[in-house]
Amino acid sequence: MNKVTRITLQAVAYTLFCALIYFFSTAPAYTYLESDQAEIKLAFKHASKRVHECVKRSRKELMKLPPNMRKTNDCPRERAIVQVTIYLDGKRIADKKFVPPGLHQDATVFAYAKLPLPVGDHVLSVEMRDSARTEGYDYKKEASMSITTGQALVVGFDGVNNELTFSY
């Protein structure tokens, strides 16, 4: 192989190496959301209600306990599963359950979920249950909105005012 051919082929090798980088550094393009889509992000931290009510201990029961453990109320630690149901234009699109973490199922729930949302005018309704009840809901929020491409609608929970929130 003569020198010119070798140099040419070396240039080809360097070009191919760079071409690999040229292409895969940005391509193929990845579509996270289509142009007619937006996204609902359900995201909040919330300590749900206890499953069992606190029971007041009698004097007799208290005396049976070691002195340092004589709390007047006996409160079982387990908290209720947080259940969130989302309706879009009257149609149920999600029903999510969040089990409180921890060995005793007593810690704060970190609720997080993503749902696709079509672009356009919608009525969004969210119901949330955070107690031991088996039917109905504890909180509800509904709003009409106009959604644009790529919009991130965050469904949260305001722990101070005890209400669901929509930010978009």
Add this chain to the structure above:
Amino acid sequence: MIRKASNSAVLAIEKGFNRVFSNELNPFYHLGSLSFYFFWIILISGIYVFIFFETNVAGAYNSVEYMTHDQWWLAGVMRSLHRYASDAVIITIFLHLWREFSRDRYRGVRWFSWFTGVPTLWMVVMLGITGYWLVWDMLAQYIAIATSELIDWIPMVPGAMVFNFLDGQVSDRFFTLMAFLHLLGLPIMLVFLLWTHVSRISQIDFYPPRALAIWTLVSLTVLSLIKPAVSHEAAQLTQSPTTLHLDWFYLNIYPLVDMLGPGLAWAISTSVTVLLMMLPWLPSRGENPRAEINLEHCNGCGQCAKDCPYGAISMQKRTDERKYDFEPRMEDSLCTACGICTGSCVSSSPFRMGRDILVSGIEMPWYGANDLREKTLKGLESLTEDTKIIVYGCVNGLDVDQVQNPATAAVVMPCAGMLPPSLVDFALKKGADGVFVTGCREGDCFHRFGNRWTDARILGTREPHLLKRTDKEKVIAFWGAKTESKELMEKVGAYRALIKEGKADE
């Protein structure tokens, strides 16, 4: 089976590159040093970019935009170089990984480099991901949220990281943490891992040959000018990204997270990592017994310690009564039983008189200097033709058994570097008309330096070397891969004819 096919492919590609680049400049023989070189480019370009970079949420994007558009001629080029050298390093690392697997250089004693290389790769990927994060554009936002989803998924981690990226602003504190990780934390860990990765080999080539380094840098600079690295739109937490131009070298895990969820993405990446790390034991390689030191035959010259490719031999103060200052100390866990130390030991000389069995200062109990002498003598005795050629070859290179005939004898060794130059003199003295030495391709010795040391010993530039009076015309070296049997047959045949012709002239 897979490895054999893979090895054939590697050898074929490398053969082509040898023809185009030469053995010395073949990039496949410098993948490790090229990776180090790319890290230098990343470091230098990164330092320049950092001068203009603002490590806060509000200023990061605009500072990167300034570099890309206003000072495109230097800061922009540096930014692009920073990105493309980072991509290049992923290519060289994966080629390095593929090559070492194919050449079966990841098992046995060499497990450590392979094992530590896997977390090193992860560290490089994390460094790349945090780098993309710092631009704080829509891609960075996407990465930040997807990474948080991955981390929040881990059961023992309190799942709250993703809440940093919902409504409202990302805190500067969190952003500074990312900047710290990318600029200092992860690079320090990477340096530590790289040091660990190469700690079991000696005489490491940290820099590729100059021509390769220059032309690689030129290529990446041209690429930076043709396609400058640009950002997506500025991050906006009330928006989700639609189309993203991912750097697939680093960010390929994220579409997987979107598609399969964080749990499965973790399962796949963890399984691949564990499988890669366990590969040296699937199955492990049965190693030959290590080299042993015979102090009564050692003069403490230290050449074996200089020549060992794995740093398995070090010199320490003499422990016996002899007059020499030093003696070698063997680290068994580093020895691959290549025999290069036997080739470098002056006591391996077959001319040593006064004993029936030749014992070298350092040799393997299963194949020592005496075995080499005996095989040489036996081989020469078996030759019946007038022109006698003896071929010394290594087990990892060309198959020398095929060249045996009434005029040619073959001696196989674990590595060509095991050949003591005095054995060449010995063979010529005992009736050989020519000595043909062969082993792995130049620049690609299975045991790193076997062919390089042998060449230098024959040329007389490295101790121990051939006797000055030895006719160098009678010694020839040919380096080639296992797949080049035809070339070996031709070379040996041509060499035999040449020797025969020379004899006839005499």
